[in-house]
Amino acid sequence: GQQVMxxxxxQHVQEGEDFTTYCxxxxxxxxxxxxxxxxxxxxxxxxxxVKSGEVKKQKRLTFQFGEAKKNSSxxxxxxxxxxxxxxxxxxxxxxxxxxxxxxxxxxxxxxxxP
Amino acid sequence: xxxxxxxxxxxxxxxGKKLTVTCSQNMNHEYMSWYRQDPGLGLRQIYYSMNxxxxxxxxxxxxYKVSRKEKRNFPLILESPSPNQTSLYFCASSLxxxxxxxxxxxxxxxxxVL
Numbered sequence: 646g647q648q649v650m651x652x653x654x655x656q657h658v659q660e661g662e663d664f665t666t667y668c669x670x671x672x673x674x675x676x677x678x679x680x681x682x683x684x685x686x687x688x689x690x691x692x693x694x695v696k697s698g699e700v701k702k703q704k705r706l707t708f709q710f711g712e713a714k715k716n717s718s719x720x721x722x723x724x725x726x727x728x729x730x731x732x733x734x735x736x737x738x739x740x741x742x743x744x745x746x747x748x749x750x751x752x753x754x755x756x757x758x759p
Numbered sequence: 760x761x762x763x764x765x766x767x768x769x770x771x772x773x774x775g776k777k778l779t780v781t782c783s784q785n786m787n788h789e790y791m792s793w794y795r796q797d798p799g800l801g802l803r804q805i806y807y808s809m810n811x812x813x814x815x816x817x818x819x820x821x822x823y824k825v826s827r828k829e830k831r832n833f834p835l836i837l838e839s840p841s842p843n844q845t846s847l848y849f850c851a852s853s854l855x856x857x858x859x860x861x862x863x864x865x866x867x868x869x870x871x872v873l
Contacts, residue, residue, distance in 0.1 A: 646818075654799065678861065687849060687864040688802070733801065737860065745856040746817075749794075751801035 647672045647738045651750030659758050664721040666753035668734035675739040677710055677717045678747065682731040714739065724757045731755070761786045765850050765865035772840055773873050780835045780868045782850030790853045790860065791833040792817070793825065795846040796867075802849065808833055809856060840872040 648671040658664050668677065676695045680688040692701055694710035694717060701708045707720045717736075721728055731754045735747040763784045772778055784791065792807040794817075804817030808827040822844055824836040833852075837844060847869050851862040 651801070680862075687867050688851075688862070689864070690861050693861060735802075745860050746804070746807075747860055747862065749802040751799060 647736075647748050649734060649736050649748045649750040651734055651753055653753055654751060655754050655756075657756045657758065658724050660726060661723050664724050664728070664755055666719050666732050666734075666755075668717045668719075668736070668750050670715045670736050670738075670748075672715070673739045674714050674736040675745075677714075677734055677736045679708060679717075679719055680733045680735065682733065682752070684730060686730075688733060721755075724755070726757050726759055729755055729757050761863070763850055763852055763863050763865035765848075765868050767868060768866060769869050771871045771873065774841055775839045778837050778840060778870075780837075780848060780850075780870070782833045782835065782865060783831050784833075784850075784852040784863070785831065786852065786854070786863065787830065788852035788854050788863075789830070790856050791827065792851050792862070793823070793833070793835045794849045794851065795819065796849060797846050805835065805848075837870075840870075842872050844870065845872045846870060 650669045678693045679691040682688045697714050698712045699710040705722045709718045731752040733752045735749045737745050766781045789810050793805040794802040803819045805823050806825040808814045849867050850865040853860045853862050
């Protein structure tokens with residue numbers, strides 16, 4: 646079945662440093678979503694990418710969808726303590742027989758030292 | 760306020776004692792799903808429902824049951840809980856499936872089985 650791998654599992658940065666998490670799918674995706682889970686909280690939708698090579702920005706966050714639609718990345722510029730949490734990618738397999746199931750990556754836990 | 764409500768938020772129980780975790784959404788969403796979150800494993804889907812009376816297994820359905828008698832409710836039933844079901848559980852819903860499948864998560868239910 647479809648697998649979505651996310652790396653790194655953990656990332657510790659100093660406040661002000663940049664951060665990137667990568668997401669790779671075993672199959673071509675129709676779209677990919679990113680969620681953020683604050684410590685002790687629940688996942689919250691951040692963004693969805695649909696087009697090959699798509700790049701979207703939300704303030705200091707930049708999301709990319711690969712040309713082959715099998716990988717994606719989230720880059721945070723100049724991290725702040727408010728960025729701490731776990732970042733998940735989740736993809737829907739293109740042309741799959743399923744209903745459009747979202748398969749989640751394992752998540753990247755980001756800690757930011759002030 | 761649009762939300763997914765789960766209860767209980769925290770529960771400690773003993774092996775074999777049946778329990779139900781309730782989930783309710785007030786957004787008239789068609790799709791509902793249950794996930795469990797374990798360290799290093801991300802979010803794994805237990806069961807999902809595409810509409811009333813339509814449910815299907817996710818990736819880790821063993822030991823769980825669900826029902827969808829009403830559109831708003833999607834309870835998770837553990838008939839005979841075991842320690843390996845100790846986990847953090849999330850209920851989620853979305854308007855539809857496929858590209859529109861942006862999930863809204865509940866606050867989570869932390870279950871400990873002794």
